[in-house]
Amino acid sequence: QKEVEQNSGPLSVPEGAIASLNCTYSDRVSQSFFWYRQYSGKSPELIMSIYSNGDKEDGRFTAQLNKASQYVSLLIRDSQPSDSATYLCAVLSNSGGYQKVTFGTGTKLQVIP
Amino acid sequence: NAGVTQTPKFQVLKTGQSMTLQCAQDMNHNSMYWYRQDPGMGLRLIYYSASEGTTDKGEVPNGYNVSRLNKREFSLRLESAAPSQTSVYFCATRDISYEQYFGPGTRLTVT
Numbered sequence: 098q099k100e101v102e103q104n105s106g107p108l109s110v111p112e113g114a115i116a117s118l119n120c121t122y123s124d125r126v127s128q129s130f131f132w133y134r135q136y137s138g139k140s141p142e143l144i145m146s147i148y149s150n151g152d153k154e155d156g157r158f159t160a161q162l163n164k165a166s167q168y169v170s171l172l173i174r175d176s177q178p179s180d181s182a183t184y185l186c187a188v189l190s191n192s193g194g195y196q197k198v199t200f201g202t203g204t205k206l207q208v209i210p
Numbered sequence: 211n212a213g214v215t216q217t218p219k220f221q222v223l224k225t226g227q228s229m230t231l232q233c234a235q236d237m238n239h240n241s242m243y244w245y246r247q248d249p250g251m252g253l254r255l256i257y258y259s260a261s262e263g264t265t266d267k268g269e270v271p272n273g274y275n276v277s278r279l280n281k282r283e284f285s286l287r288l289e290s291a292a293p294s295q296t297s298v299y300f301c302a303t304r305d306i307s308y309e310q311y312f313g314p315g316t317r318l319t320v321t
Contacts, residue, residue: 105250129307129308131308131309131310133310139314139315140300140312140313140314141253141300141310141312142312143311146307146309185252185253187310189308196308198304198308198310200253201252202250202251202252203252
C-alpha cells in the first residue's frame with residue numbers, strides 16, 4: 098500500500114462546478130496535510146495546509162480532513178479553466194524518529210470551459 | 211525577494227559526465243531538500259539538509275552527492291550521469307510548519 102494515494106485522473110469538471118480531489122494516507126498518526134498545485138512544466142506551489150479534523154476554507158478552496166478515515170480532500174468551488182493543473186497531496190508523519198513529508202503522485206484536473 | 215532559485219533550467223549530459231545543480235534561497239529557512247520528479251512516480255526525496263553543515267539521505271540517494279555550502283545554498287552533484295537520472299529536479303525549502311517552497315526546477319536529460 099502506498100503511503101499517500103491519489104487517483105491520477107484526469108478529473109474533468111465543467112467551468113463553474115465544484116471539483117473534489119481526494120487523498121488517502123496509510124500512517125494513522127500523520128500530523129499535517131498539504132495541498133500543492135502544479136501547472137504543467139512548472140514547480141509545485143502550496144495551496145493550503147490543514148492540521149486538525151474538519152474543514153478549512155481559503156477563498157474558493159476548502160480542505161477537509163478526516164483522521165479517523167485517513168483521508169484528506171480539496172474542494173474547488175466555481176472551478177475556472179485556470180484551475181486546470183495537477184494537485185499533489187502531501188502528508189507529514191514521523192518516520193524512525195524524524196519528520197518526513199510524503200507526496201502523492203497527484204490528480205490531474207481539467208476544467209472544461 | 212526571489213524565494214528559491216535553481217540553475218541551470220535545462221541541461222543535456224552524456225552518460226558518464228558530471229555536473230552540479232545549484233540551489234539558493236533567501237527565505238531564511240534552515241531546511242532544504244532535493245527532489246526528482248518522474249512521470250507516474252511523483253516527487254521522490256534525494257537528499258535533505260536540516261541545517262547548515264548537515265545532510266541526510268532521502269529515498270533515492272544513489273548516484274548523487276550534496277553540499278550545504280551555507281544557510282542559503284544547497285547543491286546537488288551527479289558524479290557520473292546515467293540515463294536513469296533523466297528527470298526534473300526540484301530544490302525546496304520548508305518553514306517551521308513543514309510547508310515547502312519549491313524552486314523552478316532543472317530539466318536534465320542524460321543521453
